[in-house]
Amino acid sequence: MIKHYNIIVTGKVQGVWYRKSTLEKAQGLGIKGIVKNLPNGDVYIEAEGDEDQLSQLLAWCADGPQFAKVTNVNKEEAPVLSFKEFQIQY
Numbered sequence: 001m002i003k004h005y006n007i008i009v010t011g012k013v014q015g016v017w018y019r020k021s022t023l024e025k026a027q028g029l030g031i032k033g034i035v036k037n038l039p040n041g042d043v044y045i046e047a048e049g050d051e052d053q054l055s056q057l058l059a060w061c062a063d064g065p066q067f068a069k070v071t072n073v074n075k076e077e078a079p080v081l082s083f084k085e086f087q088i089q090y
Contacts, residue, residue, distance in 0.1 A: 004080045005054055007045040008038075009061050011071035018043050019088045021065035029053045032083035036090070048083050 009018070014037050022035045022045060031049040038044050047057055061073045 002048055002050060002080055003054060004033075004046065004048045004078045005058075005075045006078050007047060007058070007061060007076075008074045009043040009045065009064070009070055009072070010041075010074075012067075012069040013043045013064060014041055016067040017065045018068055022061070023086055023088055025060050026057060026086040029056055031057055031086055033086050034083070034089045035086075036088065046078075046081070046083070047086075048080055 019035045019037065022043070026033065026047060029049065031047050031053050033045065033047040035043060035045045045061070047054060049057070058073060058075060062070055064070050
């Protein structure tokens with residue numbers, strides 16, 4: 001069953017290739033959705049996939065790319081929007 005998570009990642013997550021790395025990880029897992037930077041320095045992700053795919057993405061989000069320093073990952077389940085692909089929003 002496909003689920004939709006809204007995820008907010010806090011810490012040093014901008015300027016460290018977090019969005020690009022999230023795109024690559026999500027595509028590798030077969031997850032659809034979006035990732036974007038927020039004005040407050042956080043990264044916002046909307047991700048759709050099955051429970052296993054999403055749990056793998058959440059585990060990756062807690063570490064992120066090499067130079068990220070993640071302090072918190074907050075997820076909230078939301079209605080499925082049926083994204084067609086995963087992309088970076090600017």
